[in-house]
Amino acid sequence: MSDFPQSQNDMLIAKVDELQRQILAQRAEMRVLTESVTKLTAFVKQSMKSKRQRLGDTAVDDDFPISSDAELAEIDAKICKETRGNYIHYMKKILGQGRVSLTIKSIFSEEIIMAYNNDGTGNKKKLKDYENLFNALLDAIGQVVPSVASEKVLSKAMRCVKNNAAQKKKNIKTEEDSLVVNF
Structure with a gap:
């Protein structure tokens, strides 16, 4: 009877030893x-940094809103x-934040919108001259508003800004006139 507990202890000790070996192996x-x-993370970070450097990728958001012909x-x-x-x-992210007629002012300043239209009609400058942009x-507008022709959406958005x-x-003119009349 005294052998039974000893063999049970031996089995438990053997199990504990096996579990310890497994834990050490897992560690x-x-x-x-x-x-x-850690190495993979460092590699990915370095790869992304190298890619940005190869592409000359500075912070794109620094380029917007565009406020001059030179820009x-x-x-x-x-x-x-x-x-x-x-x-x-970047432009898709900006334009996707609301109606294009409102968010377009985060791409172009009001002055640029007032001076340009798509085709350069009506004594305006031609936005199409800047072909890449x-x-x-x-393309960004097409991803935000896929159901309508992108040029039409852009034209309408710029027209809305101009009307506003x-x-x-x-x-302002009416307020100034009323001030003059009341004076």
């Missing part, structure tokens, strides 16, 4: 996996095969 595996993940030309020149996706992604913008600016100007 070693975890160390290897942790080191691998239009500069950004148009920056958009190439390698950087196009970054610009489309124009096409990237149309004209209305503000009219309201």
Whole structure:
């Protein structure tokens, strides 16, 4: 009878020893996996950094809103095969935050919108002259409003901004006139 508890103890000790060996083996595996993940993370970060450097990818958001003809030309020149996706992604993100007629002012300043239209009609400058920017913008709009032709959406958005600016100007003029009359 005294052998039974001793053999049971031996079995328990053997099980504990086996569990300890398994735990040590798993710890070693975890160390290897942790080191691998750390190395992989560092590699991915370095790879992304190298890719941004190769593409000349600065912070795209620094380029917006575009507020001058010179900035239009500069950004148009920056958009190439390698950087196009970054610009489309950023403009899509901005335009997707609300109605295009409101969010377009985060892409172009009101002054640019007032001075330009798609085709350069009506004594306006031609936005299509900036082909890289124009096409990237149309692609971004197409992803935000896929059900309507992108040029039509852009034209309407710019027209809305122009109408709102004209209305503000009219309201200011009316207020000034009423001040003069009341004076």
